[in-house]
Amino acid sequence: MASIKDVARAAGVSIGTVSNVLNRPDIVSPARRSAVEAAIAELGYVRNDAARQLKAGRSQTVGCIVLDISNPFYAQLAAGAEMAAESSGIGVLTGNSGHRVERERLQLSLFEEQRVRGILLASRGGTEDLVRAIHDRGTPIILMETDEHEDSFCSVSTDxxxxxxxxxxxxxxxxxxxxxxxxxxxxxxxxxxxxxxxxxxxxxxxxxxxxxxxxxxxxxxxxxxxxxxxxxxxxxxxxxxxxxxxxxxxxxxxxxxxxxxxxxxxxxxxxxxxxxxxxxxxxxxxxxxxxxAAEMMGRTAYALLEEEVAYGDEHVHRHVTFRPELVVRRSTDPEAKDPMETDGR
CATH class of the missing domain: 3.40.50.2300 (Response regulator)
Incomplete structure (x- = not known):
C-alpha cells in the first residue's frame, strides 16, 4: 500500500504538508492541497488510523454493543449514537451480543484492544467484572438501559x-x-x-x-x-x-x-x-x-461519553432516565385515529 512518503513524493511536497492536508487542510494553500489530493487519489493512499491514534493518544472510534441488532429498538439506539458522533468526526462500530454473555465479553475485549475512545454498552448482565476492569484501565464505558453501578459509571435508561x-x-x-x-x-x-x-x-x-x-x-x-x-x-x-x-x-x-x-x-x-x-x-x-426515546437515548449516551473523555478524573458520573410515553392505537381502543393520519400520541 502507498505510504504518506509516497504521496509526498508524488505531489512534490513535504511529509508535513501531506499531514496538514489530512488533518488541518485549512492551513494549506489551495494549490498544494489540490496536488496532495490528486496524489492520494492516484496512489489509492489510505491513512493508517491505528498509527495516528497512537500518536494522538485518543481514538476516533467508539464501540457500541447492543443485545439484538435485529430488533428495531436497538437499531434506532445505535443510530442515535452514530448521528451524535458524526458531527464530531467520530465513527461508531456496533457489535451485536445476541443476548450471549460470551459474545458480549469477546466484543468488550476486542474494543479495548482496539483502544476505542469509549464503549456504549447495553448489557445482558454477567460481564460486570470485565466491564469494571476495562473502565478502571482507562476506557470510558457508558451503560445503556440500566441505572445500576451509579458509583462507577454514567448511564442512560428508561423507567x-x-x-x-x-x-x-x-x-x-x-x-x-x-x-x-x-x-x-x-x-x-x-x-x-x-x-x-x-x-x-x-x-x-x-x-x-x-x-x-x-x-x-x-x-x-x-x-x-x-x-x-x-x-x-x-x-x-x-x-x-x-x-x-x-x-x-x-x-x-x-x-x-x-x-x-x-x-x-x-x-x-x-x-x-x-x-x-x-x-x-x-x-x-x-x-x-x-x-x-431510543434515538435520544443513543444520542445522550454518546454525549455522556464525550463528557467523560473531556473531564477525565474530574468527571462526575451522571444518570439520565427517560420517562416512557403511552401511545394508544386500535389494538386497545376501537375509536383511536388511523395511524396514517396521526402517530397516535
Missing part, C-alpha cells in the same frame, strides 16, 4: 417499571381484568422491571388478576407461538387484556389472534406492546405501545 405499569393501567382503564403478560428472558433487568410495573398496576385494582406467559424468545415467531397457545384456550379462560414486553412479541401474538382463531382486537382481547417501533403503526390492527 421500565413505570412503562410496565402504564401499559397495564391502560388495559385496566378499558375495563379489562384478566391480564396476561407475555415475556421472555425474565432475568433481563428491563423485562423484570416491566413485569414489576404490570404487577403494581394490577395490585391497585380490586378484582384484577395477572398471569405471566413465558415465551421462548423476544421475537415475532415466539410471540406467535404464545398467541396460538392463548387462542387454543376456551374463550372464558383467555385473558381479556395482554401486555407484551416488546413490540416484536406483540406482533406475533396479533398474527396468531388474527389468523388462527379470529380473535378480535380489542373487542375480545386488548393488546399492547412496548418500544413503539415503526411498524407498530402498520400491523394488522395498529398496535398500542409504550414508547421509548
Amino acid at each position: 421500565d417499571r413505570a412503562g410496565g405499569r402504564m401499559a397495564v393501567a391502560h388495559l385496566l382503564q378499558t375495563g379489562r381484568r384478566r391480564i396476561a403478560v407475555v415475556a421472555a428472558k425474565l432475568e433481563l433487568r428491563q423485562v423484570e422491571a416491566r413485569i414489576a410495573g404490570a404487577r403494581a398496576a394490577v395490585d391497585a385494582v380490586e378484582g384484577a388478576s395477572l398471569e405471566i406467559i413465558e415465551a421462548d424468545d423476544l421475537t415475532v415467531l415466539a410471540g406467535r407461538a404464545a398467541g396460538s397457545a392463548i387462542a387454543a384456550r376456551p374463550a372464558r379462560k383467555r385473558p381479556d387484556g395482554v401486555f407484551c414486553v416488546n413490540d416484536l412479541v406483540a406482533a406475533g401474538v396479533m398474527q396468531a389472534f388474527a389468523f388462527e382463531d379470529r380473535i378480535r382486537m380489542p373487542e375480545d382481547v386488548a393488546l399492547i406492546g412496548y418500544d413503539d417501533i415503526a411498524f407498530s403503526r402498520s400491523t394488522i390492527v395498529p398496535l398500542s405501545s409504550v414508547a421509548q
Whole structure:
C-alpha cells in the first residue's frame, strides 16, 4: 500500500504538508492541497488510523454493543449514537451480543484492544467484572438501559417499571381484568422491571388478576407461538387484556389472534406492546405501545461519553432516565385515529 512518503513524493511536497492536508487542510494553500489530493487519489493512499491514534493518544472510534441488532429498538439506539458522533468526526462500530454473555465479553475485549475512545454498552448482565476492569484501565464505558453501578459509571435508561405499569393501567382503564403478560428472558433487568410495573398496576385494582406467559424468545415467531397457545384456550379462560414486553412479541401474538382463531382486537382481547417501533403503526390492527426515546437515548449516551473523555478524573458520573410515553392505537381502543393520519400520541 502507498505510504504518506509516497504521496509526498508524488505531489512534490513535504511529509508535513501531506499531514496538514489530512488533518488541518485549512492551513494549506489551495494549490498544494489540490496536488496532495490528486496524489492520494492516484496512489489509492489510505491513512493508517491505528498509527495516528497512537500518536494522538485518543481514538476516533467508539464501540457500541447492543443485545439484538435485529430488533428495531436497538437499531434506532445505535443510530442515535452514530448521528451524535458524526458531527464530531467520530465513527461508531456496533457489535451485536445476541443476548450471549460470551459474545458480549469477546466484543468488550476486542474494543479495548482496539483502544476505542469509549464503549456504549447495553448489557445482558454477567460481564460486570470485565466491564469494571476495562473502565478502571482507562476506557470510558457508558451503560445503556440500566441505572445500576451509579458509583462507577454514567448511564442512560428508561423507567421500565413505570412503562410496565402504564401499559397495564391502560388495559385496566378499558375495563379489562384478566391480564396476561407475555415475556421472555425474565432475568433481563428491563423485562423484570416491566413485569414489576404490570404487577403494581394490577395490585391497585380490586378484582384484577395477572398471569405471566413465558415465551421462548423476544421475537415475532415466539410471540406467535404464545398467541396460538392463548387462542387454543376456551374463550372464558383467555385473558381479556395482554401486555407484551416488546413490540416484536406483540406482533406475533396479533398474527396468531388474527389468523388462527379470529380473535378480535380489542373487542375480545386488548393488546399492547412496548418500544413503539415503526411498524407498530402498520400491523394488522395498529398496535398500542409504550414508547421509548431510543434515538435520544443513543444520542445522550454518546454525549455522556464525550463528557467523560473531556473531564477525565474530574468527571462526575451522571444518570439520565427517560420517562416512557403511552401511545394508544386500535389494538386497545376501537375509536383511536388511523395511524396514517396521526402517530397516535
